[in-house]
Amino acid sequence: MRGPALDEDLAAGVRDVSPLMLGIVPFALVAGIAAVDAGLGLAEAVGMSVIVFAGASQLAALELLGENAPLAVVVGTAVVINLRMLMYSASIAPHFAEYGRRLRAGLAYLLTDQAYALSVAEFDENSDRSRWRYYLGAAASLWIVWQVGTVAGVVLGAGVPDAWGLTFAVPLVFLALLVPAMKDRPTTVAGVAGGAVAVVAAGLPYELGLLVGALSGIAAGLIVEVTGS
Amino acid sequence: MTGALGSVVASPRAWVAIVAIGALTYGIRLSFIHLFGRIDGVPTRVQRPLRYVPPAVLAALVLPKLVTLGPSVPATLLDERLVAGLVAGAVAWRTEDVFATIATGMGVLWLFRFVVFA
Numbered sequence: 001m002r003g004p005a006l007d008e009d010l011a012a013g014v015r016d017v018s019p020l021m022l023g024i025v026p027f028a029l030v031a032g033i034a035a036v037d038a039g040l041g042l043a044e045a046v047g048m049s050v051i052v053f054a055g056a057s058q059l060a061a062l063e064l065l066g067e068n069a070p071l072a073v074v075v076g077t078a079v080v081i082n083l084r085m086l087m088y089s090a091s092i093a094p095h096f097a098e099y100g101r102r103l104r105a106g107l108a109y110l111l112t113d114q115a116y117a118l119s120v121a122e123f124d125e126n127s128d129r130s131r132w133r134y135y136l137g138a139a140a141s142l143w144i145v146w147q148v149g150t151v152a153g154v155v156l157g158a159g160v161p162d163a164w165g166l167t168f169a170v171p172l173v174f175l176a177l178l179v180p181a182m183k184d185r186p187t188t189v190a191g192v193a194g195g196a197v198a199v200v201a202a203g204l205p206y207e208l209g210l211l212v213g214a215l216s217g218i219a220a221g222l223i224v225e226v227t228g229s
Numbered sequence: 230m231t232g233a234l235g236s237v238v239a240s241p242r243a244w245v246a247i248v249a250i251g252a253l254t255y256g257i258r259l260s261f262i263h264l265f266g267r268i269d270g271v272p273t274r275v276q277r278p279l280r281y282v283p284p285a286v287l288a289a290l291v292l293p294k295l296v297t298l299g300p301s302v303p304a305t306l307l308d309e310r311l312v313a314g315l316v317a318g319a320v321a322w323r324t325e326d327v328f329a330t331i332a333t334g335m336g337v338l339w340l341f342r343f344v345v346f347a
Binding site: 039166173 | 242
């Protein structure tokens with residue numbers, strides 16, 4: 001028996017996103033573990049996962065909070081990390097243009113790297129899809145797994161001895177995302193320069209090393225792109 | 230059971246950061262979805278630097294966790310975290326799999342901590 005078209009589009013989004021959960025589950029667990037490590041409780045950890053809902057920026061913010069960095073540095077660093085979503089917002093906007101203001105406001109909240117990449121690929125390939133339902137199927141699945149994973153990570157992080165070095169999983173998650181992000185010469189230079197400057201700048205006051213490293217890497221990538229060498 | 234789950238200590242600093250980051254991030258997400266029709270796309274001058282945000286930020290997050298500048302070159306390079314990171318990086322490059330990368334990196338770290346230096 002086939003359900004109505006509404007459920008088919010939603011189900012297609014859920015189905016297509018499910019292989020990505022293998023990468024999301026450990027990432028979410030690490031977000032919970034990092035929250036414990038930064039001295040946060042369950043309420044703050046879940047509050048962050050619900051209100052921010054952007055993994056890389058959450059991990060960076062947790063690290064800086066744990067090191068007692070000034071709030072402006074914590075917020076500024078997290079926002080720079082999330083600036084990439086401007087591109088996703090612009091790229092997916094034409095697909096949502098026909099919808100009302102409130103629906104678009106809700107869809108925007110769920111925008112993530114994975115939901116964006118899956119949906120735009122599907123919209124280009126299959127124009128019969130209900131766009132918002134397909135997107136909702138994928139994005140809401142990611143949201144649910146992210147919240148459950150965060151809670152599990154808090155429980156795990158509170159129960160495992162420090163000697164196991166579980167927080168080392170944080171840079172490992174970033175490493176798994178970094179390698180495919182360095183896909184050509186300018187992006188590779190941006191990564192190498194960003195990392196090297198961050199290591200040298202690690203001793204800067206106010207925990208500014210991460211922000212300075214990131215901005216240096218962006219500048220280095222642009223310079224290579226412009227000079228073409 | 231005490232610890233994180235039992236913690237009820239108010240942490241206004243963390244909440245201020247969470248709400249500020251959440252609000253600004255939502256603004257970024259909503260930006261063009263909200264404005265579409267009035268603004269057609271990201272201006273090229275904005276688009277170009279954004280391309281380098283992911284590699285630059287991710288590398289700046291990773292490398293200081295693997296390398297700490299020591300008093301000498303051998304002291305800097307002979308670090309269990311750097312070795313674990315290099316092996317995990319090779320796995321990330323071959324598999325592009327988050328789970329395999331974490332499992333390898335943690336495995337190498339534990340090998341050093343609990344076997345080699347035990």
